[in-house]
Amino acid sequence: MNASTKPQEKLWNYQFIYFLFLKVFSISSITISNSILPLYIVDYYHGSSSQVGVISSLVILTALVFRPFTGYLVDRWGRKKALMISFFLMSLLHFSVLIPMRIEGLGIIRFLLGFPYSLFTTATSTVSADILPEEHRSYGFGVISIITMLSGVVLAPNLGFILLGNGNFNLIFIISGISALLTILLVLRMPYEDIQNPEAKFSFNTTFEPNASFIAIILGLILLGMPGLLTFGPLYSKELGITSVGLFLLFYGGGLLVAQWLNKYLIDLNNPRRGGILSIGLLLTGYSAIGIFNSKFGFFVGSGLVGIGYGLVFAIFAPMALRLVKPSKRGACNATIIFGQDIGSFLGLYLFSWFIQNFGGYQRSYLMNGLIMAIPLGIFIFFCLPHYSRVLKEEPQLEKQIE
Template identity: 30%
Template sequence: MSGQKPPLWTKNYILLCLSSLTFCLAFHSLIPTLPLYIKEQGGSSDMAGLAMAALTVAAVLIRPIAGWALDRYGRKAILLAGLLVFLIPSFVYSFMIPIVPLLLLRFVQGFGWGVGTTAQSTLVSDIVPSHRMGEGLGYYGLANSISLGLGPALGLWLIASQSFSNLFVTSFLLTTAALGLVLLIKAPKQSNLNQGVKLVFLEKLALGPSFIILLTTITYSSLLSFLALFMQEKGLASTGWFFTFMAISSFASRPLAGKLIDKKGQTGCHTGILVGLLTIGLSLCMVAGTNSPWQLILAGCLFGLGFGFVQPTTLFLSINSVSSTRRGAANATYWTAFDIGVALGSVLWGVIANHFGYATMFYLNIIPLLLALVYYLTGKSAILRLGFSKQMGVSQN
C-alpha cells in the first residue's frame, strides 16, 4: 500500500540494536574489571582510576571529528572503523600485558568507543522512520540499559570463575559480533556527502538539550564512582541491586518516553524532561539518606525511571534540531556533553566527598539538577521549537 507508513522493526533496525547491545556489553564488562586487573598487576588505586579516565578523554577528543566524518563520508564505514579500533586492544589485552601498555591501549580504545557510539546513534536516526523517532530511540537505548545491568556482572563472573584472559577474549568476541552485525546492515543512501562539510567541534543547534544531559550526567557519575564506597561505609552490601533495578526500571521507561514523544510531540518532550529531572533528584536524596537495602533498591528504580525519560528525550531533541546532513555533528555534540558530565562529576564529587562525606555529596547532587531544570524552563520554547523543526534528507531503502 503506497500510503502505508514505514515500519520501525526493520531488519536494519534490529541488526543495529543487536550490534549496539554486543558492543555495549563488551564495553561494560571491562569497566569494573580493568581496575582490578591493574591492582592485581601491582598498580596503585590512582593507576586503576586511569583505566576509565584514559578512555573518557580519548572519547571526548575524537567525537567532534567523528561527527564531521559521519556527515562527510557516510555512517557505515566510519562505524566499522570505530568498532575495529575498539576491537584490536581487546585482543592485545588477552596476552596479559603490563600496566603502562594497557593504559596506552585503553586510550586508543577510547577513540574506538567515541567513534563507534557516535556512529551507531547517528545511523539509527537515519534508519528509524521520522514518525516513530522517539520510540525508535527509546528501544535503541535499551541496549545500554541491558548492558549496564549485565556487562559488569558478566565481567566480574568471568574473572571470579575463570580468568582475566577469558574476560578479554570475551570482550574481543562481543566486539567482533558487533562488527559482523554492522556488515549485514544496508545503510540508507545519503545524497549530500562529499560537499565540503566543515569541521565544527560543536553543533550549536544541539547545545540546549546537550547541556541538560551534561548537567544530568554530572549526577550520574556520583553513583558510578562513589555509591559502592558509600554503601561499604554504611555496611550495606546492596550496590549491585541498585544498578540491577536501575537497569530494569530504565528498560521499562525508555520505550514509554519514546512513545510519549511520538504521540504528544512537544508536550511529550516537556513531560519527559520534567518527570525525569524530578525523579532523579528524589532518587539521589533517597540514596543520601538510605539505611536499608530496600531503600536503595527503590532509589535505583526511581533513578532508572528518571534517566530513562531524560536521556532519550534530550537525544531526540538534539538529533531533531538539525537536518539529516548534520546528524553526525549533533550526535557528536550530545555524546561529548554526556562524557564531559561524567568526567567532571567524577572529579567534583570526589573533592566534595573528601571534605564533607558521601551523604552530603549525594544531597548536593540536587544542585546540577536544579540548574538543568532552571536552564530548561528558561529556554523551553527555543529548545522545543528547534527539536521539532528538522528537515528530512535521508531516503530510506
C-alpha cells in the same frame, strides 16, 4: 551523497530488530570490561579510588578531544566504515590489556580506547536517526536507549561480575576483544543503505550543530552524576556489605523498564516540558535518596529512580535535538550532544572522586550529585524550552519531521 536511507513507516521491522541486536552485542562487548575495571584497578594493581577515577576518565578524555571530528567522519566515510574501523581498533586495545604492564600502561590503553569509542557512539547514534520512522522517532529512541542500557549497564556488567569469579580478569578482556571482532561481521551484514558524503569538507558547520547546544549542555550536566553510580557503585556496594556488587544494577535496570512504559504517556515532542522536568526531577530525587539513606534500601530505591530518570532523559532530549536539524546534519548534531555527554562523564569521574575525598565518603557524594541536578533542570525550563519553540517557529519545515 551516494545513498539515502528512507525509513519504513513500521518501527518493528527486520532492519530495526537487526540494529537493536547489533547495538546490544556491541555495547556489551565494551561494558563487560568497563564494569570490572574499578575492581581490576583496586584488586590487581592495589589502586586507590582516585586512581579508579583518573584511569576510568581517560577514555572519556580522548573521546572528548576526538568527538568534534566524529560527526564529520561519520558523514564523510559513511556509518558502516566508521563502525568497522572503530571495532577493529577497540579489539586490538582490549587484547593489549593482556600484556603484563604497570598501572601507567593500563592508563595509556584507556587513553587510546577513547578514539574508537567516540567514533562508535557517534556512528550508532546516527544510524538510529537514519532508520527510525519520523512518526516513531521518540518512541524508537526510547526503545534503543533502554534496551542498550539494560544490556550494557545491567546484563553485561552482571555477566562480567559472574565470569570474574575470584579474579579472572584476563577472561573478561579476551571476551571483549573477540566480541568486538564479531561485531565487524554484524556491521558488514547489516541491512542498511549507508549514507556518506565524500564531498564533505571539514569545517565548524560539519563538526558542531548550534541548535543542539542547550541540549548538549543539559545532557553534560545530567551525565555528571552517572559515573558516581556506574563506576563507583560496585565499590559502594562493598562498603554497604552487599555480597553481589552488581545487584544495584538490577534496580537501575528495572527503572529503565518503567521509563519505557511511561514513555508513551509522558513524552510529547510538541510539548516536552512535562516529560523533561519529570526526568531530571527523578534524577535529583534518586541521587539524593542514595545520599540521605546510607543503607541498602536507599541504594536500591535510589538506583531505581535514577534508572527511570535516565530512561526518560534519553528518550526526550536526543529526539528534541534531531528535530531541530535537517537529515544531512544528523552526524554533526549527534556529535554535538554526545560531546556534551562526554564532558559530563569525564568531569563527573573527577568530581565524584573529589567529593569522596572532601565530604567523607560515598553518602554525601551521592547527595551532592542530586543537588547538582537542579542546574540542568533550571537550564531546561528557562533556556532550552524557549529556544526549542523559537527554532521550530522560525523553520516550520522542521516541525513536520515528527508526527
